[in-house]
Amino acid sequence: MNLSLPDQSMHSSSEGCIEDDKADVMLPCFHRNMYDEPLASYSNGSIISQLLRKTIHSKRALDESPFYLSSSAAADCGQEDQSSVSSKDSTVEAASPSGHAPTGASPEGEHAMSDHLQAKRARVENIIRVMVGSPNSRQHGESERSENEARDTREAREAYRENKRKQRLPQHQEHSAAAQVSRKPGSSSSDNCNTKDEECHKLKEQLHSMQRLLRHLQEKFLQVYHQEEAEYDRDETEVGVERDILGESTESHYISAEDDFERKNNRVAAECKDRIKVADYLVQQRESQNLQETLKQELTRAVSDCVDRVFKNVSSKGFDLSPQQRICSSPEMQISTGAERKSQQASSALDHSQAEGVGIKSRSLEYYESSEAHSPQDQTEALSLVVRKPAVPPMSSVTPTVKRPYPVHQAPFQFSYSTPLHDSHILEHLLKYGPHSNFGGLPCLPPSMDRTSPDSVDLPWETIAMRSKVTSSHLGHHARPSSLGGVTVDNLCLPHVKIECGELQGMADRNPYMSLNISFHSLTADSQLLFFSLNINVNIQEGLTPSHLKKAKLMFFYTRYPSSNVLKTFFPDVKFNRCITSQLIKWFSNFREFYYIQMEKFARQAIVDGVTDVKDISVSRDSELFRALNMHYNKANDFHVPDRFLEVAEITLHEFYNAISATKDSDPSWKKAIYKVICKLDSDVPEEFKTSSYL
DNA sequence: ACGTGGCCTG
DNA sequence: CAGGCCACGT
Numbered sequence: 001m002n003l004s005l006p007d008q009s010m011h012s013s014s015e016g017c018i019e020d021d022k023a024d025v026m027l028p029c030f031h032r033n034m035y036d037e038p039l040a041s042y043s044n045g046s047i048i049s050q051l052l053r054k055t056i057h058s059k060r061a062l063d064e065s066p067f068y069l070s071s072s073a074a075a076d077c078g079q080e081d082q083s084s085v086s087s088k089d090s091t092v093e094a095a096s097p098s099g100h101a102p103t104g105a106s107p108e109g110e111h112a113m114s115d116h117l118q119a120k121r122a123r124v125e126n127i128i129r130v131m132v133g134s135p136n137s138r139q140h141g142e143s144e145r146s147e148n149e150a151r152d153t154r155e156a157r158e159a160y161r162e163n164k165r166k167q168r169l170p171q172h173q174e175h176s177a178a179a180q181v182s183r184k185p186g187s188s189s190s191d192n193c194n195t196k197d198e199e200c201h202k203l204k205e206q207l208h209s210m211q212r213l214l215r216h217l218q219e220k221f222l223q224v225y226h227q228e229e230a231e232y233d234r235d236e237t238e239v240g241v242e243r244d245i246l247g248e249s250t251e252s253h254y255i256s257a258e259d260d261f262e263r264k265n266n267r268v269a270a271e272c273k274d275r276i277k278v279a280d281y282l283v284q285q286r287e288s289q290n291l292q293e294t295l296k297q298e299l300t301r302a303v304s305d306c307v308d309r310v311f312k313n314v315s316s317k318g319f320d321l322s323p324q325q326r327i328c329s330s331p332e333m334q335i336s337t338g339a340e341r342k343s344q345q346a347s348s349a350l351d352h353s354q355a356e357g358v359g360i361k362s363r364s365l366e367y368y369e370s371s372e373a374h375s376p377q378d379q380t381e382a383l384s385l386v387v388r389k390p391a392v393p394p395m396s397s398v399t400p401t402v403k404r405p406y407p408v409h410q411a412p413f414q415f416s417y418s419t420p421l422h423d424s425h426i427l428e429h430l431l432k433y434g435p436h437s438n439f440g441g442l443p444c445l446p447p448s449m450d451r452t453s454p455d456s457v458d459l460p461w462e463t464i465a466m467r468s469k470v471t472s473s474h475l476g477h478h479a480r481p482s483s484l485g486g487v488t489v490d491n492l493c494l495p496h497v498k499i500e501c502g503e504l505q506g507m508a509d510r511n512p513y514m515s516l517n518i519s520f521h522s523l524t525a526d527s528q529l530l531f532f533s534l535n536i537n538v539n540i541q542e543g544l545t546p547s548h549l550k551k552a553k554l555m556f557f558y559t560r561y562p563s564s565n566v567l568k569t570f571f572p573d574v575k576f577n578r579c580i581t582s583q584l585i586k587w588f589s590n591f592r593e594f595y596y597i598q599m600e601k602f603a604r605q606a607i608v609d610g611v612t613d614v615k616d617i618s619v620s621r622d623s624e625l626f627r628a629l630n631m632h633y634n635k636a637n638d639f640h641v642p643d644r645f646l647e648v649a650e651i652t653l654h655e656f657y658n659a660i661s662a663t664k665d666s667d668p669s670w671k672k673a674i675y676k677v678i679c680k681l682d683s684d685v686p687e688e689f690k691t692s693s694y695l
Numbered sequence: 696a697c698g699t700g701g702c703c704t705g
Numbered sequence: 706c707a708g709g710c711c712a713c714g715t
Binding site for chain 1: 698699700701702
Binding site: 583587 | 707708
């Protein structure tokens, strides 16, 4: 019964767990205290509870305290019971049977009754008398008291239930709830109505402030959301719907929160949960939008980077289009060159990080505006027949005494069923015609995470061939994953963007060169992760495919002696190693072998046929020699062999004819002289071969 | 030693 | 077309 005990037990909520056996003794309260730990601490800290703790000494606590008492309250209750009862009896119930109670009060309790406390008690009791409003209170005596007690008990139970409910609230709410509950123990009698009222007001205020806070948060969310809307309102329709939905839901929540303040105490939790849900939804919305934007930006940046590098590469090597190429270039290709140049400028001018959907569109427009401006220039350049490679030896006299099916200004070479697409073609295609178009099956050429490959210097970019498709998929609209590791951007719920990549392996064989080159490593780590999370199926060619062979054969029309660097340049999708390189070299060696065999054969045939003048020998597209060669290197006959190759073939044939005529073939190494000549006749391989190929 | 090219063979 | 072998140049 000492007053120090309450304090002791008050702290026992934490200490008792560790050391004290009192926990067992005070089981009902204590166990609750453990569960209501935050509550207890709050009650200790609460001003109201402080007040109560003082006040409680002059009041009788409820016997049913276990329902709601916090540790301090419970302890107080237990300790103060007698004194409280006695004090109350002595003042309020003077005529009660236990009127002598004051004397029964513990000396400590009596001693504790300071003057101001007594004064306060008197004041409070006076107020209570008024508040209870029962003029018969005194007359009814015990019954009245029991009624009050019963009511308080009910209130206490209510409070406890509320308390339980409020424990689920966020902490700042718990605080107020705790404040509310912590004072309950003292409300054993009607005199608490005053403080109750008081506290009710405080609670109201707290709740109001909380509401304001929530509203503020809500507004912030909506503000940010709308801001983002304004920024990226390229897709107003879809997002607009979402916004409407959001607006509605939040609005309704808002209103409902406004309505019934008095009753909503027990609804606050649910309310907050709903709001949190809304907030979460907004956050998710933002996140997915961020993802979308990030992906777009990174893709755009990577693409422009790629174009930059392509041209940097080209210009650094002094690469230029060969005359044939210029002449032969289809208008489409000329456009693309102009576009590429423009793109170089544009990409350097444009901040990559700022390149967004709008930027893409505007740039694609620039492409076509500029292409018109550039194409005439390109045309004039193309008409000038400049040969940069070692000029044709003065054997030109040998050349055309024969009529050719094609004029010197050769008709555009092109693939019979498809013009080879440039990177920029694909880009332009994508940008101009939109993602709905597709380029046919494109193989997935994966970014290799291994940058130790020797070609990484020469080929800083690896190809990610992808077919880009824009779908109208909404958030949560999951695209079906395509077969064979097809790539979709599902799982990410990226609206408006879906990328599919290489559907079938067979397609990789057919056109592994036409690809959209993206510098995967120029992407940020986030975007790389994003790519992987997009499940993009990437796959760098470890070996040479039949498509590579075909490409090599077509390249042979331009170069008979390609250097390994050229090979690496023109097979960017191949992971080069010693074996691959030598294999490619071997291919060209074999090509040459066949070529020279044919030359020797036809030269000897000419001699057998009685040709006496080398000038009578020519190579046209009609000649047997050409057909044999074309059959070998261009079996499908879907590639228009450049005239230059015909010239070179004719020169080679003449060389053989002359050597054989001069009986130089008796020398075991008589061909070497011819090889020396022929190796100088190589021309540059069109850039189309670098990154793209026929379909 | 290594890369490259040519020749021969299968 | 690939493998083996050889020769040559660096």
